[in-house]
Amino acid sequence: MNREIEGIYALWKRELITFARSKSRVIGSLGMPFFFLAILGTGLNNAFPLPTGGNYLQFITPGIIGMVLMFGSMFSGIIVLMDRQFGFLKETLVAPISRLSIVVGKALGGATTAMIQGTIIMVIALFLGAQIQILDVAMLFAFMFLISIMFVSLGIAIASTLQDMHGFQLIMNFMIMPLFFLSGALFPLSSAPEPLRIISMLDPLTYGVNGLRFILLGHSDVSFGVSLAVTSAFTVVFIAIAMYLFNRIEE
Amino acid sequence: MNAIEVEGISKHYGSLRAVDGVSLSIESGTIFGLLGPNGAGKTTLIAMLVTMRRPTSGSARVNGFDITKQADSVRKSIGIVFQDPSLDDELTARENLELHAAMYAVPKQVRHGRIEEVIKLVGLEKHLKQQVKTFSGGMKRRLEIARGLVHHPKILFLDEPTIGLDPQTRAGIWDYIKKLNEKEGITIILTTHYMDEADSTCQRVGIIDSGKIIALDTPENLKNTLGGDVISIKCGGTDQCVNEISQLKWVKGAVKHGGFVDVRVEKGEEKIPKILRLMEQHGIPVESVSLHKPSLDDVFLHYTGKTIREDEAGPRDAMRLRRRAWGHRK
Known part of the structure; x- marks a missing residue:
């Protein structure tokens, strides 16, 4: 058991080292959310009244944090593909540790780096003048962790079924972007047309964004209890799928 | 004592018999070469011995452990150097070795010492703090050999350890392999395309073709039987x-x-x-x-009716060669 924990720790550390070394990845991952906040957020700040009250920058801040968490953790998961293409995955697969430990190490590492990115963008939002209040710091980080684990698992599951990086662009455009736009990160779902609202209810990120919005703003379209329950349920399902698919990788 | 005991092992993929009823034993402390043309079943046989693939039938013991029932014990007692590079380029040499040591449960107290020891063995002690992406193809290969040794395995598997390297680097790698065997008494099991190098390095060789072992002896005896x-x-x-x-x-x-x-x-x-x-x-x-x-090439030709030259390598090998030659960056 101790051995498995050592292995998990080592793989977690590897994720952090690699993340810290690739400055382009860190900066690149914060570029788009920064522009959303700085340009879209401040640009539309006084353009229209929100049904929920408050200004637009404040409204999208939890949404953008959710987006950073999703992008960062999905990417960490999908990077399994690169490990595979460049051979490193083989080294971990033949080591005397279980595949469960490999997935857990990877997922914890990916979640940690995603949370670092999420925290950075939250600080940036504060500097831009977003009025957010953190109701409960422990709850905030716990919820950020939950969202990250959910999407790392989804990323690992996807990576386990793809053969190379060619499919990555497809996933980016047809999965990650729609998930982001449908989540109600940029507009209130309560005033959205009925069909859109129904589709949004199938999006795991909707519950992530609404949970964050409740913690940071004190109100949300979906109640906090429901957000927490649904996010947890999606997380469990995605972990199970990731484990199942990762176990099937040969070599 | 035998490092490896194989009894009637087979691996079938559909109707293809990649390995077909191979029996074989390899004595501890020897350098054993497995030779065969592309697709002969070398890599599949090794993949089963290192517990990456499960045999369709038959059994094998590695260091006394059963490869299907005691896979974890097998894994802990062997080192593997793959044909394709498998280092993390973003990490330094030391970080790669540390990660390996952690996954193989090398006790924390001895980790540092082990890393110093194996890195000296392959002559890379000055490059410990360098990121692997700055390494040449030969340096990467040596680091992979060092990594395979961090957890003090009794057997080291090397799949085409010198493919794609220039002749000088190749000679160097073989020197390291021989030194390892002499000084540390490690059993070494390798596959290679280079028959002259197999001849000068291996104490015993097995020739495999269409999934079957067709000759098994010392290079000297094999050449003498041709006469x-x-x-x-x-x-x-x-x-x-x-x-x-x-x-x-x-x-x-x-x-x-x-x-x-x-x-x-x-x-x-x-x-x-x-x-x-x-x-x-x-x-x-x-x-x-x-x-x-007669050289081992002639022995090979005699038993298989084919030569095993590098220029006969398939497109996949050609790609491997290019990737190594370019230092293979991310």
Whole structure:
């Protein structure tokens, strides 16, 4: 058991080292959310009244944090593909540790780096003048962790079924972007047309964004209890799928 | 004691018998070479021994552990160097070794010492803090060998350890491998395309073709069983040439490959004029004739009817070679 924990720790550390070394990845991952906040957020700040009250920058801040968490953790998961293409995955697969430990190490590492990115963008939002209040710091980080684990698992599951990086662009455009736009990160779902609202209810990120919005703003379209329950349920399902698919990788 | 005991092991993929009832034992402390053309089943056999693939039937013990029932114990007791690079380029040499040590449960107190020890063995101690992406192909290979040794395995598996490296680096790698075997007493099991290198390095070799072991002995004995000399004739009409020569009673064997016919005889220098006369009588144009003692290449040709030259490597190997040659960056 101790051995498995050592292995998990080592793989977690590897994720952090690699993340810290690739400055382009860190900066690149914060570029788009920064522009959303700085340009879209401040640009539309006084353009229209929100049904929920408050200004637009404040409204999208939890949404953008959710987006950073999703992008960062999905990417960490999908990077399994690169490990595979460049051979490193083989080294971990033949080591005397279980595949469960490999997935857990990877997922914890990916979640940690995603949370670092999420925290950075939250600080940036504060500097831009977003009025957010953190109701409960422990709850905030716990919820950020939950969202990250959910999407790392989804990323690992996807990576386990793809053969190379060619499919990555497809996933980016047809999965990650729609998930982001449908989540109600940029507009209130309560005033959205009925069909859109129904589709949004199938999006795991909707519950992530609404949970964050409740913690940071004190109100949300979906109640906090429901957000927490649904996010947890999606997380469990995605972990199970990731484990199942990762176990099937040969070599 | 035997490091490896294989009993009737097979691996089938659909109707393809990649490995077909192989039995084999390898004594502890030897350097054993597994030779075979592409697709002969070398890599599949090794993949089963290192517990990456499960055999369809048959069994094997590695260091006394059963490969299906005690896979974890097998994994802990062996080191593996893959044919394709498997380092993390973003990490430094030390970080790669530390990660490996953690996954193989090397106790924390001895980790530092082990890393110093293996890195010296491959002569990379000055590059410990460098990121692997700055390494040359040969340095990466040496680091992979060092990594395979961090957890003090009793057996080291090397799949094509020198493929794609320049001749000088190759010679260096073989020196390290021999040194390891002599100093540390580690059993080494390798596959290679380079027959002359196998000849000078391996104490025993097994030739595998179409999933079956067809010859198993010391390189010396294998060459001796062929006996005499080999006359290589480059000529037009190799089929006719083989036909005519095979009829001579002093010819022990004649095979064609490429544009050549290899003839095995005793006292080769006396037979060359006779062969040339015969060729002239039948009007077969001869471009060149050479005489040499049998090499492992000839042994290989004798048993498989094929040569194992690098230029026969398939497109996948060609890609591997290029990737190594370019230092293979992310």
